[in-house]
Amino acid sequence: xxxxxxxxxxxxxxxxxxxxxxxxxxxxxxxxxxxxxxxxxxxxxxxxxxxxxxxxxxxxxxxxxxxxxxxxxxxxxxxxxxxxxxxxxxxxxxxxxxxxxxxxxxxxxxxx
Amino acid sequence: xxxxxxxxxxxxxxxxxxxxxxxxxxxxxxxxxxxxxxxxxxxxxxxxxxxxxxxxxxxxxxxxxxxxxxxxxxxxxxxxxxxxxxxxxxxxxxxxxxxxxxxxxxxxxxxxx
Numbered sequence: 286x287x288x289x290x291x292x293x294x295x296x297x298x299x300x301x302x303x304x305x306x307x308x309x310x311x312x313x314x315x316x317x318x319x320x321x322x323x324x325x326x327x328x329x330x331x332x333x334x335x336x337x338x339x340x341x342x343x344x345x346x347x348x349x350x351x352x353x354x355x356x357x358x359x360x361x362x363x364x365x366x367x368x369x370x371x372x373x374x375x376x377x378x379x380x381x382x383x384x385x386x387x388x389x390x391x392x393x394x395x396x397x
Numbered sequence: 398x399x400x401x402x403x404x405x406x407x408x409x410x411x412x413x414x415x416x417x418x419x420x421x422x423x424x425x426x427x428x429x430x431x432x433x434x435x436x437x438x439x440x441x442x443x444x445x446x447x448x449x450x451x452x453x454x455x456x457x458x459x460x461x462x463x464x465x466x467x468x469x470x471x472x473x474x475x476x477x478x479x480x481x482x483x484x485x486x487x488x489x490x491x492x493x494x495x496x497x498x499x500x501x502x503x504x505x506x507x508x509x510x
Contacts, residue, residue: 289439291439294437317496318496318497320497327503328485328487328503328504329501329503330487330489330499330501332497332499335497376439376440378440380496380497383428383445383447383493383496384430384442384445384455385430385440385442385489385499386442387432387439387440387441388439389437389438389439390437390439
């Protein structure tokens with residue numbers, strides 16, 4: 286079975302600082318996608334970043350980057366220069382048989 | 398701008414009522430999904446549909462049914478609402494050929510009293 290685990294229910298970061306959200310997963314597939322989604326108070330799920338497992342290079346989108354460790358099945362999200370607008374729920378997710386499986390989520394609070 | 402629209406943002410229903418949650422997408426996607434979101438549990442798949450009139454159970458289908466009579470519309474039905482179905486419900490759609498192309502609605506927060 287494919288599972289996704291986020292072990293940090295809540296994280297806090299000072300504005301302009303860096304924070305890392307953790308995610309581990311389990312799969313028997315060799316090629317797959319991994320995603321980080323952001324859900325702000327508006328509830329709209331926004332795709333933050335995606336990683337294709339066959340790519341060695343870690344994905345980067347502006348201030349967001351991932352540390353993808355395929356052998357360890359780890360997929361953490363690093364947010365640099367944190368901004369107040371980054372405050373949200375963050376979900377790690379991966380496809381499983383044409384469906385998305387999500388972790389439990391991490392609430393990120395940004396302090397000014 | 399592509400969209401998945403859920404008909405209600407907030408809904409309050411009484412125990413035993415039949416409840417319909419509606420979802421419409423304008424992207425001509427084959428696949429549509431209903432998820433339930435609860436604190437500490439993330440999003441769990443209730444049902445999904447891979448084509449008109451086609452459906453498949455997800456991880457927590459008990460107490461729910463679905464209907465997909467048209468490609469753009471996917472309805473979630475609570476036959477007899479119960480208090481343990483109080484939750485946030487999210488609809489999503491996806492092009493069947495793209496594992497990374499999910500689009501989500503803004504959710505319906507359902508309270509059953």
